[in-house]
Amino acid sequence: MRILSWAYLAAIFVFIFLPVVVLVLFSFQDSRLPIPPFDGPTLKWYATVLADRNMMEALANSLLVALISAAIALLLGFFAAQGLSRVKLPGSVLMRGVLIAPMTVSYLIIALGLLTVFNNLGFRPSLWTTGIGHVVINVPLCFAILFAAMGDHQKNAERAARDLGASELQVVFLVSAPMLKPALLAAYFLAVTFSWDEFIIAFLLTRFDVTLPVEIWSMLRSGLSPATNAIGSLVFLVSIAILIILELTVFRKSKS
Amino acid sequence: MTIEHQERRRAFGFVTPALIWTCAFFLVPFAVMVLLSLAHLEGREIIQTYDLDNYVKIFTEPSLFKGIVVSLEITLIVTVISILLAWPLAWIIATQVPQRYQRLAIMLAVLPFWTSYVVRSYAWALVLGQNGVVMQALIGIGILDEPIQIMATRAATIIGFVHFFVMLLTLTIYSNLIQLSPNYARAAADLGASGWNTLRLVILPLTLPGIMTGAFLTFVLCIGDYITPQILGGNNELTMPQLIMLQLGRRGDFPMASALSVILMMLVTLAYAATARWLKMERV
Incomplete structure (x- = not known):
């Protein structure tokens, strides 16, 4: 059983890591096609990508949309969780359902609905419309994470603060938020990641200013190139760096 | 006004912004889309006719109906394999895996999640191409004489999808498994069950919530995805999202795209109904 287990583990890890290894390895390819045999290493494709104005603009756009839309989604989700966890409201099941609903719908459908409405209203596709879409997909995520994290012991602390004369905003920002810090951070970074990596909403709802996944998509149309590997590897590296920092700071602390 | 009333009013105030956002940018657009699916495109004009012509067309025109079949087939195959x-x-x-390495192992198992979705499909295109690593390796060790075509076939789409959803399902099943008390396995062993029988008859059924949650997520994400079939599967057989994008792009046929989306939505609802009794989303 042991040997079989390890063999399976090894085989499936090869499958899981194969595309990532190939992606990163051939970003160092010297010739123009990212296929074997490997003839690198060289960093010239990274230089190409970093010097690409459109690519860097798209990267900045993505970052902007992700950071802001995730912040709005976090605020909306946090307030909603705060409201729904404290008292039983008439219709709370329905409200929870409405808030969670976008999670079960394909992004393509959300994008199409927004595109239709924005077209009718005469809104031009832009980073703003994309941001609105990203808030829609991230509110359920933030709400679900925070709603699950709110427990009785927090409700008691809030009640105590209120009895001692804290205002509503003081309760929310000085009592609830600090108690939920790990969940808030986790929700925020997940939301940032989802927005950062989201393609179809950004594809349909942007036109001239595009986000990084859309820019990479248009790069794919000109065929295989180690430059695509390079930008892909860079994005991966940044994500991993954030993940490690989170793991070492937020989650380690929250466990102890 | 009682304290309870005040509390309720405040609580309601907290929920309202999120509700307004979700209504304005999700429910209303969705309703508009459903109405639009009952309209027609004539020339460049959209004419509201409130009939089911688009739906009739989807089920009678082979090129459109095939999209539903292809999407369902791919999604079911991917879900089962994953x-x-x-x-x-x-x-x-x-x-x-020893306890102290488990967190590391699970993080490694889902590490490629952190590559961009578009880039991951592109990477599989590299791996599976005619001159890609897999073909070269298979020829190198003598299994194949010449490369076979995988890219731009259904197989490539399925491999790309399975890669992503194996990671997702591993997470949901793992978090289900570690919540199980070891007493179940112990009790089964005490009562004389073999290791294999314990696994099959005790542990496996107890992980159904994790399996079904993962399976539902797989279904939703897989059937609605445009990127993977477009990059890996090519244009030989189109899935529903590819058809929707085709309607939008080629002719700006929003009514037909809407009707296809509504059907996609219905399929997801069916999948939800089929798995609902096991779904415990908040626990995973």
Whole structure:
């Protein structure tokens, strides 16, 4: 059983890591096609990508949309969780359902609905419309994470603060938020990641200013190139760096 | 006004902004889309006719109906293969890997999640291409004489999808497995069950919530995805999202795209109904 287990583990890890290894390895390819045999290493494709104005603009756009839309989604989700966890409201099941609903719908459908409405209203596709879409997909995520994290012991602390004369905003920002810090951070970074990596909403709802996944998509149309590997590897590296920092700071602390 | 009234009013105030946002940018657009699916495109004009012509067309015109069949087939195949691959992986990590390395193992198992989705499909295109690593390796060790075509076929789409959903299902099944008390396995062993029988008759059924949650997510994400079939599967057989994008792009036929989306939505609802009794989303 042991040997079989390890063999399976090894085989499936090869499958899981194969595309990532190939992606990163051939970003160092010297010739123009990212296929074997490997003839690198060289960093010239990274230089190409970093010097690409459109690519860097798209990267900045993505970052902007992700950071802001995730912040709005976090605020909306946090307030909603705060409201729904404290008292039983008439219709709370329905409200929870409405808030969670976008999670079960394909992004393509959300994008199409927004595109239709924005077209009718005469809104031009832009980073703003994309941001609105990203808030829609991230509110359920933030709400679900925070709603699950709110427990009785927090409700008691809030009640105590209120009895001692804290205002509503003081309760929310000085009592609830600090108690939920790990969940808030986790929700925020997940939301940032989802927005950062989201393609179809950004594809349909942007036109001239595009986000990084859309820019990479248009790069794919000109065929295989180690430059695509390079930008892909860079994005991966940044994500991993954030993940490690989170793991070492937020989650380690929250466990102890 | 009683304190309870005040509390309720405040609580309602907290929920309202999120509700307004979701209504304005999700429910209303969705309703508009449903109405639009009952309209027609004539020339460049959209004419509201409130009939089901688009739906009739979807089910009678082979090129459109095939999209539904293709999407369902691919999604079901991917879901089944992913479960079969992910369950042993989750079980090995939860029971065979020493406790202190489990967190590391599970993080490694989902590491490629952190590559961009578009880039991941592109990477599979590299791996599976005619001159890609897999073909070269298979020819190198003498299994194949010449490269076979995988890219731009259904197989490539399925491999790309399975890669993503194995990671997802491993997470949901693993978090289900580690919540199980070891007493179940112990009790089964005490009562004389063999290791294999314990696994099959005790542990496996107890992980149904994790399996079904993962399976539902797989279904939703897989059937609605445009990127993977477009990059890996090519244009030989189109899935529903590809058809929707085609309607939008080629002719700006929003009514037909809407009707296809509504059907996509219905399929997801069916999948939800089929798995609902096991779904415990908040626990995973």
